[in-house]
Amino acid sequence: xxxxxxxxxxxxxxxxxxxxxxxxxxxxxxxxxxxxxxxxxxxxxxxxxxxxxxxxxxxxxxxxxxxxxxxxxxxxxxxxxxxxxxxxxxxxxxxxxxxxxxxxxxxxxxxxxxxxxxxxxxxxxxxxxxxxxxxxxxxxxxxxxxxxxxxxxxxxxxxxxxxxxxxxxxxxxxxxxxxxxxxxxxxxxxxxxxxxxxxxxxxxxxxxxxxxxxxxxxxxxxxxxxxxxxxxxxxxxxxxxxxxxxxxxxxxxxxxxxxxxxxxxxxxxxxxxxxxxxxxxxxxxxxxxx
Amino acid sequence: xxxxxxxxxxxxxxxxxxxxxxxxxxxxxxxxxxxxxxxxxxxxxxxxxxxxxxxxxxxxxxxxxxxxxxxxxxxxxxxxxxxxxxxxxxxxxxxxxxxxxxxxxxxxxxxxxxxxxxxxxxxxxxxxxxxxxxxxxxxxxxxxxxxxxxxxxxxxxxxxxxxxxxxxxxxxxxxxxxxxxxxxxxxxxxxxxxxxxxxxxxxxxxxxxxxxxxxxxxxxxxxxxxxxxxxxxxxxxxxxxxxxxxxxxxxxxxxxxxxxxxxxxxxxxxxxxxxxxxxxxxxxxxxxxxxxxxxxxxxxxxxxxxxxxxxxxxxxxxxxxxxxxxxxxxxxxxxxxxxxxxxxxxxxxxxxxxxxxxxxxxxxxxxxxxxxxxxxxxxxxxxxxx
Numbered sequence: 042x043x044x045x046x047x048x049x050x051x052x053x054x055x056x057x058x059x060x061x062x063x064x065x066x067x068x069x070x071x072x073x074x075x076x077x078x079x080x081x082x083x084x085x086x087x088x089x090x091x092x093x094x095x096x097x098x099x100x101x102x103x104x105x106x107x108x109x110x111x112x113x114x115x116x117x118x119x120x121x122x123x124x125x126x127x128x129x130x131x132x133x134x135x136x137x138x139x140x141x142x143x144x145x146x147x148x149x150x151x152x153x154x155x156x157x158x159x160x161x162x163x164x165x166x167x168x169x170x171x172x173x174x175x176x177x178x179x180x181x182x183x184x185x186x187x188x189x190x191x192x193x194x195x196x197x198x199x200x201x202x203x204x205x206x207x208x209x210x211x212x213x214x215x216x217x218x219x220x221x222x223x224x225x226x227x228x229x230x231x232x233x234x235x236x237x238x239x240x241x242x243x244x245x246x247x248x249x250x251x252x253x254x255x256x257x258x259x260x261x262x263x264x265x266x267x268x269x270x271x272x273x274x275x276x277x278x279x280x281x282x283x284x285x286x287x288x289x290x291x292x293x294x295x296x297x298x299x300x301x302x303x304x305x306x307x308x309x310x311x312x313x314x315x316x317x318x319x320x321x322x323x324x325x326x327x328x329x330x331x
Numbered sequence: 332x333x334x335x336x337x338x339x340x341x342x343x344x345x346x347x348x349x350x351x352x353x354x355x356x357x358x359x360x361x362x363x364x365x366x367x368x369x370x371x372x373x374x375x376x377x378x379x380x381x382x383x384x385x386x387x388x389x390x391x392x393x394x395x396x397x398x399x400x401x402x403x404x405x406x407x408x409x410x411x412x413x414x415x416x417x418x419x420x421x422x423x424x425x426x427x428x429x430x431x432x433x434x435x436x437x438x439x440x441x442x443x444x445x446x447x448x449x450x451x452x453x454x455x456x457x458x459x460x461x462x463x464x465x466x467x468x469x470x471x472x473x474x475x476x477x478x479x480x481x482x483x484x485x486x487x488x489x490x491x492x493x494x495x496x497x498x499x500x501x502x503x504x505x506x507x508x509x510x511x512x513x514x515x516x517x518x519x520x521x522x523x524x525x526x527x528x529x530x531x532x533x534x535x536x537x538x539x540x541x542x543x544x545x546x547x548x549x550x551x552x553x554x555x556x557x558x559x560x561x562x563x564x565x566x567x568x569x570x571x572x573x574x575x576x577x578x579x580x581x582x583x584x585x586x587x588x589x590x591x592x593x594x595x596x597x598x599x600x601x602x603x604x605x606x607x608x609x610x611x612x613x614x615x616x617x618x619x620x621x622x623x624x625x626x627x628x629x630x631x632x633x634x635x636x637x638x639x640x641x642x643x644x645x646x647x648x649x650x651x652x653x654x655x656x657x658x659x660x661x662x663x664x665x666x667x668x669x670x671x672x673x674x675x676x677x678x679x680x681x682x683x684x685x686x687x688x689x690x691x692x693x694x695x696x697x698x699x700x701x702x703x704x705x706x707x708x709x710x711x712x713x714x715x716x717x
Contacts, residue, residue, distance in 0.1 A: 044542050047572075156368035292539050
């Protein structure tokens, strides 16, 4: 029982990061139809910027805030300078653009920051909490709480504000949204900015546990994408469920089967989803009337 | 017409004279493919800095046999495929006469066929024993082998009466190779391996694997084979789970950066490493002391960073090569190779090197010291098994 709990907590912690990355994917996909593979770089930027600002002497909370602002600015720049000019292009072209952007951000990170691994001090100290035989880091609870706060806030904005209604409208039918007077360009800006912020927050919270370096973005983006697909591309709730589920699957397979295949789990999940339930667990099947 | 003829002749004569007096083209080109970035960056970066520092120092004193050294360094980013590409480039385009490099076992093994075929002496900076076993004519190495690391750890375990262990290894070439070596030499020291786990070099959480080890009955100590970021996370997870069993790392973590990353969790971790890490704490009678203290101080002064054994291996590689070239009185590849093989009594940062046609690393177990991390610094374990 103790080891089940231990695996579960380790899976949930890493799953929370995947969930936030998957949420970022879904947000942008809903608003603009683009699958943004630069999502993982926002997580990297959040962590690395905070580390370097802190090393330069900026107090940690302020460094974290500035890191999130930097990520948001880059998210907006990504939309305005890379995605928007290619508006009419096909889905594959847009994906290639985002992959190019992610390579660019990674390269820039090597030069602006450095190529080593870095850590941040945990918020509530490094002593694990003993619970029913399992050892849980306080930072894991911080990550889970942070993810929950982000999801609740996002839901609050989307469901309860006019801006949220506009986002839903843009996702449903872009042309119709423009016809009723919604500035769809600003809505997509908003979605990029929020995705980047979510990614950066995830990066800052997870760095005390998993360390960060200039190239953590790649694998995170792939796993977040797998999580989004598992949950259903287009469903925000599905993204969170998918990300957490993926984290749990990884931890359980590493613990109970073999740690050799841990990374393969995410890719097996993508394959399984595509074969069996392409719209994901909670997504709606895309139906086109002919 | 005649005047143009004269001008042309003078021009040609002058340029020939100029070329003859200008020895710039006769530089000794030494290649290096290092993992300056990527998961092995805290091995490759000090290696690069060391090679550059000492090549400059040698050139300032007049070079080797009157010729200046020219380093051609490429960064493979920790990817063995890239290393292979760069090795080919060094041979075909840069036309090097010797190679000091190959930060990781994976990169080295990928590059060996290139240098064997081109018949260029290759001094590797990587750990696995397969690099020099079976002995290949053109391949040498300076770091201690992974088998020696296993033997040193097992000797210490035996000294502490610990016989049942668990191994957690990285799936990279070095982690896997050292794990294989440990399994092979365990019976010789009476060690039983009760449980094994693995992790990918880029994994960020090893608590599932360590939980399984913690729940295996009878385990008295844990050995982690690997290098780079992985062992730092394993060490943090180890303390997080509250495992108090003796914990051994390999010499793949012999750098201050490991202590920085693992933080308080690194307290009490033991590892076999070169004397370089405890340079100032060695007894004055130790023959290695002058070399390691000197290198240590120079490196710290010029780079502002703490010394690591990986830079030390690069230093040894360069010095062995340069001394071989001096003995060979030239850069003829076959002669230099023969002289490298004849290296005897070279006192380096890794130990005292005595190479032979059957031994292309030239170190024995005494070259390794057993260290323990205390208060965030390396300390010598006083009477470890030998």
